[in-house]
Amino acid sequence: MSSAPIPVTVIGGYLGAGKTTLVNRLLAGATGERIAVLVNDFGSVSIDASLIASSDGDTIRLANGCVCCSLAGGFVEAMTRVAEFDPRPDRLVVEASGVADPAAVAQYAHLPGFGLDAVVVLADAETVRRRADDALVGAHVRRQLAGADLVVLNKADLVDPATLERVCDWARTQADGVPIVAAVEAVVPLALLLGTAPRSATREAPRAEAHVDHATVTITGRTAVMRRALDDALAALPDGVVRVKGFVELTDPDGTRVLVQRVGARMRIVPFDRDPDSPPVQLVVIGLSGPAVAAAGRTLADALGATLAEPGIERHHQEHP
């Protein structure tokens, strides 16, 4: 495979958690990326007919370049099809079934031509605790959370703030060390969800956006770093950091350039060819609140002998219209 692996984001969560809403939003929203989405239930995908470019039995192509495929023939078949799409998708999003273990589904992300980005698990803030105690499905719900790199507590508007906080605390016990984001109608900034920087603030979903605050900082460094220093620095990042992504040049072996992706506690550092003229350290830190991200960015920059790029903090936070 000559080109870079297609990053795969797995969306999991029990029935009613908002997976389909999220998928519909990803497909319809203009993200600037060609996203391919694999879904279990084709029937639940609702796309405005005006956006559909073509549609056959198990594939819907949208005018914005996104594609939606059915998983009816299984993961291997569907992913083989996606790998052959021309033009090649920038990203693959896989919707796991309501009882599936998304971390197990994520294993398919290692098929040739693909690479795992993250496991995102949605939970219904109102019902998740009851479901997690259910004799029949409880173990599945808990297993889903335990395998997450990012938890989205959806339907946050259906519970009062005190309850939301309690559910958040409880979710933290289920998904240790994983960022937890509260959301309404499955609206989650793409920067958090997929690690894609929005082209402009207004391209993001407009209305419920205000419920999720997030911020990014960029770090640039002019000297290569030791692998050990990179590992330690990434491991030491505080809570509140959802993603770190970018490129680093290593000293051991000298000149190796790697792609760095950290989502929740999942770290992925893989060799990656890129423009040799680009700076040796170039990382973006994405998190939930401006001050926390700024602090994390400063710590990371210090550890890697790099600096926070001007203008410092870019905040993407909209007010209610």
Add this chain to the structure above:
Amino acid sequence: MTDIRIFAARRVVTMNPSNPSATHVAVRDGRVLGAGTLDEVRGWGPSELDDTFRDHVLVPGMIDVHSHVFEGLSGSFPYHGRFGRHAADGRFMPGVATLDELLADLRRVDAEMTAAADDPHAPPEPLVSLGFDPVHLPGVRLDRHHLDTVSTTRPIFVFHASMHVATVNSAMLARHGIDRHTVATGVVRDADGEPTGELHELPAIALVASALAPIMRAASADSTILDFGRLALRAGLTSVGELGGQLLQRPAAVDTWSRLVNDPSFPVRVTIHNLGVPPGGDGDHDAAAAALVALRDRHSTDKLRFPGVKFVIDGSIQGWTAMMNWPGYYTGTDHGQLLTVPEQFVDWVRPYHRASIPVHVHCNGTATIDLWLDTVEQLVREDPWLDHRHTIQHSQLTTEAQLRRAKNLGMCVNIFANHLWYWGDVHYEQTVGPERANRLEPCGTAERLGVPYSLHSDASVTPLGPLHLMWCAVNRLTPSGRVLGEHEKITPYQALWAVTQGSAYQLHLDHLMGSIECGKYADFTVLDDDPLGVDPMALRDIGVWGTVLGGVARPVDRTDG
């Protein structure tokens, strides 16, 4: 030339309760005119007496509702299960009891493949082995180092019986570039981070595409269906079921099945229950139910039928993936896996129920059996159907209370009796513990409660063989010599009923099959001895001469001796 043929036999066991035993059967147009004495049956008119079976015993044609056409593949690849079995051509494949036996047989196959290769300089074809079951080799963990002693050049792929794990050698890892840098989680690593050769679950197994390709190719070949039929005949079956057909996804395969099975030379009737997976993944079960009705109405023949729909809602007991109620498993880690969202299940199944399509649900664990019972209760409240015969498939651990509900709801159970022998000791010692292992495959309780039940092999999980199923249900013996559940034993008569009348009832075909009786198909299993007369321990050793299918004798090819 007369069109009535009278078969004379040492004994005819009819399983017709009002006429249990006979010496002669008169047949016309593929159906039974009557069973009785020669004097009783010759009154139908001029006839020809056929005494081919004068030393044999005729029983009603045996029926296995739940097997899979994958069974037809079993002779196409080297077999390394624990217990020996026959290939379709009659060859006996002995099975392996130790790691050394496995490796020795792999060496034999490797040498044969080398000798048979057209071009000795071409990259060696992969060696694909089926059936290996590590549960029978405690303390042994097969890895690439073992397989490297077989060959360092030919890629080797040992597919475990569970089909969830495969072990490959270094040559196979190298062919597909799998090394310490491969990130897939299912690639098991040793302490140094090197792959051990063990690949867990399909995402990792799919990395070695060159091993899966020959299996997929063989699975879709005509020869697999033909061998499925030959194996069914060899086992003494006159009707065999594919209980997991994919004709909704692959409608073109309907023609293949029709062409092969409806050919007069095909030796057995076939029933196909298709998986209730709407094609195109649109979740439209109404359309899928309509498609199954159309399939049934347009393509059913006397040889090939499409009697119902199949769902799978949990895993297996020996894989610790069946969904168990409290207190769960006896030892090991509970990996219970639902394959359906419980709240959605009734919505999935309802369209089939409304279309009068019997629904068969794979439930191995007690929790999923409850889910299926609850679902049927809701279905029959919404849309009364008194004779649905919806079925619990496998039904291995069904409790007495659950069987009582099944009875009240008009359901059938199809019991996986072979588990008693193949995994009985594993269930007693590891998965569910002594008490529940003793009620595993609860034929005795089903009999006491009057729940209509049958026995099945789930081939290729265990080989086709109704006599072996009967032997298990009657003797309940395990390889270690343990009798698993004295109180769940049934009699040979009851076991024979289960694999004839019991199966026919479950298929809604008991007016045509299941007994040797006026009006029904002239389908007989021809045995060397009387299953109701022999020592029950000898049931599985009774020789199968062959069958009579629709009045036509079908001898098993005995060239293997």
